[in-house]
Amino acid sequence: xxxxxxxxxxxxxxxxxxxxxxxxxxxxxxxxxxxxxxxxxxxxxxxxxxxxxxxxxxxxxxxxxxxxxxxxxxxxxxxxxxxxxxxxxxxxxxxxxxxxxxxxxxxxxxxxxxxxxxxxxxxxxxxxxxxxxxxxxxxxxxxxxxxxxxxxxxxxxxxxxxxxxxxxxxxxxxxxxxxxxxxxx
Amino acid sequence: xxxxxxxxxxxxxxxxxxxxxxxxxxxxxxxxxxxxxxxxxxxxxxxxxxxxxxxxxxxxxxxxxxxxxxxxxxxxxxxxxxxxxxxxxxxxxxxxxxxxxxxxxxxxxxxxxxxxxxxxxxxxxxxxxxxxxxxxxxxxxxxxxxxxxxxxxxxxxxxxxxxxxxxxxxxxxxxxxxxxxxxxxxxxxxxxxxxxxxxxxxxxxxxxxxxxxxxxxxxxxxxxxxxxxxxxxxxxxxxxxxxxxxxxxxxxxxxxxxxxxxxxxxxxxxxxxxxxxxxxxxxxxxxxxxxxxxxxxxxxxxxxxxxxxxxxxxxxxxxxxxxxxxxxxxxxxxxxxxxxxxxxxxxxxxxxxxxxxxxxxxxxxxxxxxxxxxxxxxxxxxxxxxxxxxxxxxxxxxxxxxxxxxxxxxxxxxxxxxxxxxxxxx
Numbered sequence: 001x002x003x004x005x006x007x008x009x010x011x012x013x014x015x016x017x018x019x020x021x022x023x024x025x026x027x028x029x030x031x032x033x034x035x036x037x038x039x040x041x042x043x044x045x046x047x048x049x050x051x052x053x054x055x056x057x058x059x060x061x062x063x064x065x066x067x068x069x070x071x072x073x074x075x076x077x078x079x080x081x082x083x084x085x086x087x088x089x090x091x092x093x094x095x096x097x098x099x100x101x102x103x104x105x106x107x108x109x110x111x112x113x114x115x116x117x118x119x120x121x122x123x124x125x126x127x128x129x130x131x132x133x134x135x136x137x138x139x140x141x142x143x144x145x146x147x148x149x150x151x152x153x154x155x156x157x158x159x160x161x162x163x164x165x166x167x168x169x170x171x172x173x174x175x176x177x178x179x180x181x182x183x184x185x
Numbered sequence: 186x187x188x189x190x191x192x193x194x195x196x197x198x199x200x201x202x203x204x205x206x207x208x209x210x211x212x213x214x215x216x217x218x219x220x221x222x223x224x225x226x227x228x229x230x231x232x233x234x235x236x237x238x239x240x241x242x243x244x245x246x247x248x249x250x251x252x253x254x255x256x257x258x259x260x261x262x263x264x265x266x267x268x269x270x271x272x273x274x275x276x277x278x279x280x281x282x283x284x285x286x287x288x289x290x291x292x293x294x295x296x297x298x299x300x301x302x303x304x305x306x307x308x309x310x311x312x313x314x315x316x317x318x319x320x321x322x323x324x325x326x327x328x329x330x331x332x333x334x335x336x337x338x339x340x341x342x343x344x345x346x347x348x349x350x351x352x353x354x355x356x357x358x359x360x361x362x363x364x365x366x367x368x369x370x371x372x373x374x375x376x377x378x379x380x381x382x383x384x385x386x387x388x389x390x391x392x393x394x395x396x397x398x399x400x401x402x403x404x405x406x407x408x409x410x411x412x413x414x415x416x417x418x419x420x421x422x423x424x425x426x427x428x429x430x431x432x433x434x435x436x437x438x439x440x441x442x443x444x445x446x447x448x449x450x451x452x453x454x455x456x457x458x459x460x461x462x463x464x465x466x467x468x469x470x471x472x473x474x475x476x477x478x479x480x481x482x483x484x485x486x487x488x489x490x491x492x493x494x495x496x497x498x499x500x501x502x503x504x505x506x507x508x509x510x511x512x513x514x515x516x517x518x519x520x521x522x523x524x525x526x527x528x529x530x531x532x533x534x535x536x537x538x539x540x541x542x543x544x545x546x547x548x549x550x551x552x553x554x555x556x557x558x559x560x561x562x563x564x565x566x567x568x569x570x571x572x573x574x575x576x577x578x579x580x581x582x583x584x585x586x587x588x589x590x591x592x593x594x595x596x597x598x599x600x601x602x603x604x605x606x607x608x609x610x611x
Contacts (some may be wrong), residue, residue: 044366044367044369044380045365045366045369046365046369046370046371046376047369047376050369050370050371050374050376070467072466072467074370074371074372075370075371075372075374075466076371076372076466077466077467121467122372125351125499126347126348126351126352126499127347127348127350127351127354127372128344128347128348128469128473129467129468129469148469148471148472149348149469149473149555150487150555151555151556163490164487164489164490164498164499164502165499166497166498166499166500
């Protein structure tokens, strides 16, 4: 008798015990499936040994004014450039309104060290290595870097000026340990 | 499946009878590609390319499995392991060159197969599902080919991987995290190489599965034909075997001749010398170019050199490139003309050939460096490509007056035969 009343009561409000069991079972299986997907997706992220390469120390004492070096951080090229006073002045002359990705040179260097321009050597278009870090390479129309893949020109503060790239060359996080040693990352 | 007059599988030997009762696999083959599948009697050689694509896939799987026995998917040794295959492994050079050029041959026959479908309206009802599955196969092929090209870990491999995964960084906000997730690092390296190898091995079998669906969907309405008129009765068809097994066999012979000529006489014709230089993450080759089968899409990617609306040039390029393929999914509904074959569509036929010329123009632009005049040509070519599908095709299919059509396939065949015989007598 009790079960009969249960059934009728259930039908009146439109929900049967079986519906509840179905929903509960499928939901529980769904949560389980989602919990399994999580590690399967997460294994694609950079592994611990890749992340362990996250900081690099570089000695910048040998870079003369006007020179640049190419080094690597997290397997990506990094440009360290010792800007000449003329190059700094040129970068300061440009009105921010003319820039696609407006940033001043002060925002892109450390206070008191504005001759040290440290950026990733990865074009923000599709990731080629721009030219201009080594002696004699094409520095583009604005005297900074030039990406030969799709023709992006960067200025002396490595800001995008012409071509398809949307952003300035990325300034990685870095610290000056001393006047001659920089830690990137 | 298909028509009521299809021949029935009747096993004669006791063993085959026994097998048919337990597992009707021979029956499945008989009905799919044997005498049990009636096919229009008027198919021309453009109907060979489906079978040829299947042959190309089998060649890729066989040579690929063999290469995987000698290749090492580790960024430190991958390049040298490919050289080891080329120099030390017995007949390794042959197997690798066959796999390399087999990919190009696969794309050649698939492009011809797609163009056949475009010309003869094979994508129209009742074969929309066949077309949709075909576009899925095409996408899977592109992914497989790209990942395979990365495996030798040469300069083009590395920078191709860098540029193509760079597409994902164009997505606003989540783009960079997605790219890092796909690569398993901040630049292509060992993690990326390993997962590309894993997927490059997997995807061909996924392609084989989708091909089974593609053929299954095809065999419900049956094959299309050059007149575009549906089969009406038994005299319109012949059994697949022996008629088309023989015709396809001839096509396979021609295909193999071209394939071995390419493999033996100029195996590097379609490749890039830069890929014989080991990957160097600190130096980009002066001129990055994808393999020839990606040129038209690469040209569309690079056609956007300016920001437009609130979207920047880079994202536009990526959207346009993916849209160029995604558009094909909508083709059965963009072309509303009930006439399938271009033989009876005087106006569409002209635009079909203009589209072919446009795709060739885009391919040339994709091969050239991103300089004038190629930038402007690729912009015109890309604009026309989209205009063809989104503007020209819907309008043409409404205003066009088709030519008079024969009543049946048989009538078309007999009329053609009468033409040629009277011409011969004259």
